[in-house]
Amino acid sequence: MLDKTTRINALYDFYQELLTPKQQSYMEMYYLEDLSLGEISETFDVSRQAIYDNIRRTEQMLEQYERKLGLYEKFQNRQSLLEEAKQLLQAKQFDQLEKVFDQMLEIE
Template identity: 75%
Template sequence: MLEKTTRINFLYDFYQALLTEKQRNYMEMYYLEDLSLGEISESFDVSRQAVYDNIRRTEQMLEDYEKKLGLYQKFQQRQTLLDQSKQLLKEQKYDQITSVIDQITDLE
């Protein structure tokens, strides 16, 4: 569950501008503020089921955006390559850093 929550939070960070205000509100309240479905439903005067359905649809939209645009995947790849670069610098393997930098550049 924590892994899913972390993934959804990252996807939300990347794609929130593509969501409606209502979708953003529900996602922020549920994932960032850790409110229950009941608490969110009371805030918007809608049923708990309506909140649940909206959150699930929004999660699916975020996953669809990621499949099409891949911003989170590229971010993860970039982070991995940056970590490799740091390790290579510590080990003073300067000749290998150029290759890693080229890989980072290719992600753009």
């Protein structure tokens, strides 16, 4: 399973537009720029605890969006099927390709 940081970064990529500008800023600074809670709190002139609470709530929101919409899971499934299709093409197993493409269409 992916580590937490990698998962949160992926979820952020899919759902960042659903977050407020402040949530986006905190998440980008913490996860993408790897700033500490203290550094972020100094930038926004709020407590470290406020930053921590906001980041945790935002992480929960991202997980909730994923449970409801499943965009990241669908993306992972498509990537897996594309890799399988690539291997089938290389092995010249063309009869199996239609099944893989049907599975891709079912994801949507």
